[in-house]
Amino acid sequence: MSLLMIILSVLLPPLAVFLNHGLSGKFLISLLLTLVGWVPGVIYAFYVNQ
Template identity: 40%
Template sequence: MGACSTLCLILITIFIPPLGVFMISGCGMDFWINVLLTILGYFPGHIHAFYLEYVYYQRRDLDPATRATMKPASGVYSERIQNGGQSHDGPIAAV
């Protein structure tokens, strides 16, 4: 993702936190937790969404060996976020 995509994701998350989480994690446990937190209060949904995005972007640029040795982030249930959007073996190579 480039800088423009990151900025768009942040703007979407400001207005609709579950949509921002859906864009990085898909329709999994993290998304549904964020929907529940947003229903319970708009501010907790933001905190959760921005925490997930922080973990995602922090791990996205790490090499696979470093990412594999890292302890899983607490409160993050999506493997996609834990791995920074990469597979366990690293980025998908073009054929």
């Protein structure tokens, strides 16, 4: 994982997932988790983009 992806995963988790996986179910899950709470979105972004 590059430094840019790490920074994006912390600041904007859905964007980091979108850049790696496009408009898929993973992006929608990341968006939903980030809307519910920022921390679950960050954790999911790190998990998906590992």
